[in-house]
Amino acid sequence: MSTQKELPSWLNDAIIYNIYPQSFNDTNSDGIGDLKGITEKLEYIQSLGANCIWINPVFKSPFLDAGYDVSDYYQIAERYGDLEDFKQLISEAKKRGIRVLLDLVAGHTSWDHPWFKESCKGDDNPYSDYYIWTDARIQKKRFVNGIGERDGGYMYNFYVHQPALNYGYYNIDENSPWQISMDDPRALKVHQELRNVISFWMDFGIDGFRVDMAMSIIKNDPECIGIKKFWSRLRSWFNTEYPDGVLLSEWGNPARAIDVGFHVDFMHQFGTLGWWNLFRDQVDPGQDLDVGFFSRSGEGCIEDFLSVFLEHHAKTKEKGYICIPSANHDTNRPSIHRSGRDLRVIQAFLLTAPGVPLIYYGDEIGMRFYKGLKNKEGAYYRSSSRTPMQWDSTVNAGFSTADKNELYLPIDPQNDRPTVDSQDTDEDSLLNLVRKLTKIRQETPALENNGDIIPVYAKNKKIPFVYLRKNNDDQYAMVVLNPSMNNETITIETDKIDGKTILSEGVTLLQEDGHKWEIGVKPQSFGIFE
Numbered sequence: 001m002s003t004q005k006e007l008p009s010w011l012n013d014a015i016i017y018n019i020y021p022q023s024f025n026d027t028n029s030d031g032i033g034d035l036k037g038i039t040e041k042l043e044y045i046q047s048l049g050a051n052c053i054w055i056n057p058v059f060k061s062p063f064l065d066a067g068y069d070v071s072d073y074y075q076i077a078e079r080y081g082d083l084e085d086f087k088q089l090i091s092e093a094k095k096r097g098i099r100v101l102l103d104l105v106a107g108h109t110s111w112d113h114p115w116f117k118e119s120c121k122g123d124d125n126p127y128s129d130y131y132i133w134t135d136a137r138i139q140k141k142r143f144v145n146g147i148g149e150r151d152g153g154y155m156y157n158f159y160v161h162q163p164a165l166n167y168g169y170y171n172i173d174e175n176s177p178w179q180i181s182m183d184d185p186r187a188l189k190v191h192q193e194l195r196n197v198i199s200f201w202m203d204f205g206i207d208g209f210r211v212d213m214a215m216s217i218i219k220n221d222p223e224c225i226g227i228k229k230f231w232s233r234l235r236s237w238f239n240t241e242y243p244d245g246v247l248l249s250e251w252g253n254p255a256r257a258i259d260v261g262f263h264v265d266f267m268h269q270f271g272t273l274g275w276w277n278l279f280r281d282q283v284d285p286g287q288d289l290d291v292g293f294f295s296r297s298g299e300g301c302i303e304d305f306l307s308v309f310l311e312h313h314a315k316t317k318e319k320g321y322i323c324i325p326s327a328n329h330d331t332n333r334p335s336i337h338r339s340g341r342d343l344r345v346i347q348a349f350l351l352t353a354p355g356v357p358l359i360y361y362g363d364e365i366g367m368r369f370y371k372g373l374k375n376k377e378g379a380y381y382r383s384s385s386r387t388p389m390q391w392d393s394t395v396n397a398g399f400s401t402a403d404k405n406e407l408y409l410p411i412d413p414q415n416d417r418p419t420v421d422s423q424d425t426d427e428d429s430l431l432n433l434v435r436k437l438t439k440i441r442q443e444t445p446a447l448e449n450n451g452d453i454i455p456v457y458a459k460n461k462k463i464p465f466v467y468l469r470k471n472n473d474d475q476y477a478m479v480v481l482n483p484s485m486n487n488e489t490i491t492i493e494t495d496k497i498d499g500k501t502i503l504s505e506g507v508t509l510l511q512e513d514g515h516k517w518e519i520g521v522k523p524q525s526f527g528i529f530e
């Protein structure tokens with residue numbers, strides 16, 4: 001089992017910025033963001049206080065699922081540039097102390113991948129068993145018949161064009177002789193292919209991967225025993241080869257994912273309900289629906305979030321990190337049904353919480369969740385979170401000089417759409433708040449990623465939420481959050497702070513006698529104290 005000692009130390013102050021490459025910055029006017037565009041904006045990313053970027057897939061692909069359908073793991077998709085551009089990006093990032101994570105689409109390829117094309121052939125060849133094929137036509141969920149020359153159907157992972165790679169089964173159904181064990185030499189060949197891909201990019205100079213659908217690798221393994229075997233083997237190999245490298249899983253169950261070998265796991269839109277308990281959409285007053293903690297109504301349920309978070313935190317501390325993203329390319333943006341001060345309180349939480357923070361591109365300026373877009377490259381509703389970054393007030397918000405109709409997705413058409421340029425010079429902007437908060441995080445020992453969170457005042461449907469952050473050297477900070485429109489005054493007791501204000505927007509802290517503190521919160525306020 002891994003211990004903190006085996007964790008790369010840079011994770012303890014990592015702040016990730018997640019870039020959706022097609023929507024970030026277009027430098028050749030084809031309407032699609034590219035690698036050069038990312039390189040051009042590294043200084044901006046650095047100005048946010050982020051020291052790591054995760055880029056969604058940039059590999060060769062037919063783009064039926066926006067690149068999560070890889071047809072060559074070793075090539076950069078033409079629309080993003082080439083290996084030279086990527087080399088440039090990494091070296092420029094290194095100069096600025098920014099680490100680079102790529103997206104490892106481990107579980108499946110595109111049906112355009114040469115491995116799959118070979119695998120479809122009727123005659124036996126080295127790729128016949130690279131995918132999961134039945135030995136006859138089959139009526140079963142997640143299986144597709146009628147493609148290729150073989151007498152059988154193949155299993156897919158997400159969309160039908162994403163055939164599942166054959167890493168093997170944990171439990172083999174005796175009536176399905178086509179299933180092979182995860183330790184079968186045929187499966188081990190595929191395991192090796194994955195290591196080759198990892199090595200290629202790590203040797204190229206990246207710092208690790210976000211691992212797509214990490215729990216999907218081994219089939220028929222409800223207890224995750226085979227999956228644990230798979231990832232822990234991979235992790236020990238990875239630790240030896242790349243001791244400073246990091247694997248961040250898309251799992252949504254940190255206790256499990258970190259136990260099987262990941263350094264970091266998301267608490268996000270599926271799996272545990274942690275993220276959902278924070279961000280569940282704001283509902284209109286009067287509607288009888290549970291709301292997430294970040295609600296103007298004051299009806300948010302912080303205990304629901306904490307019960308999940310604290311359990312996972314206790315199980316993963318010293319072994320890995322939880323990452324609560326502001327959003328990602330699959331979720332709503334936090335700005336859905338929210339604006340202005342709502343987003344400030346959200347950032348105040350995300351950037352003071354334990355674990356590795358992650359800012360999804362555009363959330364630092366409050367980009368909107370642009371509803372009603374068409375399905376683009378398999379995105380469906382997810383298009384709304386994937387619109388082009390809004391840099392300034394020039395044509396196409398500075399994203400691209402292509403014709404408006406050529407853009408990957410349309411730009412938020414509203415006149416008052418937020419931009420980097422307009423917020424950059426405004427001291428009170430969300431952008432500058434994010435910068436302040438990341439700086440505070442880096443400068444306040446109590447806010448280290450591997451520290452604890454200790455609730456001081458945390459009650460469902462009550463505000464504020466007050467917690468202490470503590471690092472392993474027993475240094476403390478206290479954070480007060482009020483996402484609601486209500487005023488409140490409460491009294492708490494703690495001897496862990498002196499009452500010095502690090503940053504406050506609408507929170508007052510008055511020392512009563514001894515260790516008693518009176519906390520007054522204005523609507524939608526937050527404060528950080530020492």
Ligand code: GLC
Nearest residue numbers: 065068158212213250329330
């Ligand atoms: C992950 C990705 C998502 C993709 C799916 C299939 O959930 O985040 O965007 O569609 O896997 O690879």
Ligand code: CA
Nearest residue numbers: 026028032034
């Ligand atoms: Ca481009």
